[in-house]
Amino acid sequence: MAVKYELIKTCAQTGARLGRLHTPHGVIDTPTFMPVGTQASVKGMSPEELKTLGAQIILSNTYHLFLRPGHELVKEAGGLHRFMNWDRPILTDSGGFQVFSLSEMRKITEEGVQFRSHINGDKLSLTPESATQVQNALGADIIMAFDECPPYPAEYEYVKQSTERTSRWAERCLKAHSRSHDQALFGIVQGGMHADLRKQSALDLTSLDFPGYAMGGLSVGEPKHFMYEMLEETIPYLPGNKPRYLMGVGSPDALIEGSIRGVDMFDCVLPTRIARNGTLMTSQGRMVVRNAKYTNDFGPMDPECSCYACRNYSRAYIRHLIKADEMFGLRLTTIHNLHFLVNLMVQVREAIREDRLGTFREEFFEKYGMADN
Numbered sequence: 001m002a003v004k005y006e007l008i009k010t011c012a013q014t015g016a017r018l019g020r021l022h023t024p025h026g027v028i029d030t031p032t033f034m035p036v037g038t039q040a041s042v043k044g045m046s047p048e049e050l051k052t053l054g055a056q057i058i059l060s061n062t063y064h065l066f067l068r069p070g071h072e073l074v075k076e077a078g079g080l081h082r083f084m085n086w087d088r089p090i091l092t093d094s095g096g097f098q099v100f101s102l103s104e105m106r107k108i109t110e111e112g113v114q115f116r117s118h119i120n121g122d123k124l125s126l127t128p129e130s131a132t133q134v135q136n137a138l139g140a141d142i143i144m145a146f147d148e149c150p151p152y153p154a155e156y157e158y159v160k161q162s163t164e165r166t167s168r169w170a171e172r173c174l175k176a177h178s179r180s181h182d183q184a185l186f187g188i189v190q191g192g193m194h195a196d197l198r199k200q201s202a203l204d205l206t207s208l209d210f211p212g213y214a215m216g217g218l219s220v221g222e223p224k225h226f227m228y229e230m231l232e233e234t235i236p237y238l239p240g241n242k243p244r245y246l247m248g249v250g251s252p253d254a255l256i257e258g259s260i261r262g263v264d265m266f267d268c269v270l271p272t273r274i275a276r277n278g279t280l281m282t283s284q285g286r287m288v289v290r291n292a293k294y295t296n297d298f299g300p301m302d303p304e305c306s307c308y309a310c311r312n313y314s315r316a317y318i319r320h321l322i323k324a325d326e327m328f329g330l331r332l333t334t335i336h337n338l339h340f341l342v343n344l345m346v347q348v349r350e351a352i353r354e355d356r357l358g359t360f361r362e363e364f365f366e367k368y369g370m371a372d373n
């Protein structure tokens with residue numbers, strides 16, 4: 001088994017678990033937050049900086065790399081690890097979600113999805129087979145089944161048909177997956193906001209015995225309590241000895257709430273995306289450093305943070321760089337936000353080890369000010 005999940009312990013206070021995910025490119029401590037590098041780069045970050053802030057695995061994406069530069073080129077370069085000089089684990093998403101969030105003119109059939117490139121308008125298609133073959137060529141350690149993420153809200157009947165088709169697609173991915181690359185193919189549970197469809201999807205996928213399972217179709221605009229309810233309706237039907245990945249989730253409160261419910265892996269573009277407009281996640285809650293009130297503030301962005309940006313630069317300096325549209329400003333805010341979430345998961349793992357994640361949740365929410373996150 002190329003990718004193996006080792007359950008270390010379950011938190012006595014909650015349903016959270018401490019684990020280690022062994023992959024051909026190294027070990028990942030779980031629960032883990034995975035920085036997103038959509039186009040084979042975590043925007044503005046070097047691999048060395050990512051390692052310094054503690055990233056153990058990063059994400060990339062089939063849809064984007066299929067369109068540009070093309071998976072054959074990445075394969076010719078020796079695969080994604082060589083191409084981007086990242087020698088730790090990589091996970092690639094299968095592209096289905098991005099087709100729907102990025103491209104126009106798309107058409108979905110039993111065969112797969114037809115769409116126009118958002119870059120040059122070319123007519124393209126992705127199927128369970130081709131999405132799997134692209135990911136095999138890219139060479140990530142963990143690859144995702146090709147699925148449809150139903151829109152939210154959506155009619156029950158639509159979600160039912162879509163979820164059943166996603167289960168048929170998952171079987172086709174398994175058949176197309178070439179095992180020569182030592183990669184692990186994870187299944188993706190769908191089912192919208194319907195407990196019965198979530199259960200059926202989980203049963204369909206676990207009958208195919210994947211090495212890991214993602215929960216998709218969430219973090220699509222639904223109220224957060226719907227997401228948490230769907231986790232509670234799904235996770236009991238997933239095997240305890242396999243990792244669980246909640247796709248597209250990464251606000252601090254959701255990482256804690258998801259971990260409490262037994263999620264092991266998270267990814268989100270939030271920290272890098274909000275960093276690019278000068279919004280920071282700090283121990284005191286969110287802070288917009290470009291705000292005029294920081295003009296003469298010569299203290300660190302977050303007094304409790306030990307990241308490179310907070311140790312060496314002031315709010316006034318970073319505010320100046322962002323106002324002056326200096327690239328270095330966005331690099332510093334990105335370094336901080338990624339370090340904040342990676343470090344949050346270090347604290348979550350510590351709390352699980354010491355059976356106090358429920359208490360940690362209360363303390364964190366109190367300080368972070370669970371207004372908007």
Ligand SMILES: CNc1nc2c(CCNCC3CCCC3)c3nc(N)[nH]c(=O)c3cc2[nH]1
Binds near residue numbers: 149218267
């Ligand atoms: C933000 N919310 C959200 N994201 C979802 C995503 C994307 C997760 N992030 C992937 C990275 C971002 C670009 C490179 C890889 C989802 N992906 C899939 N395949 N299926 C979902 O149901 C699915 C559902 C998701 N919900």
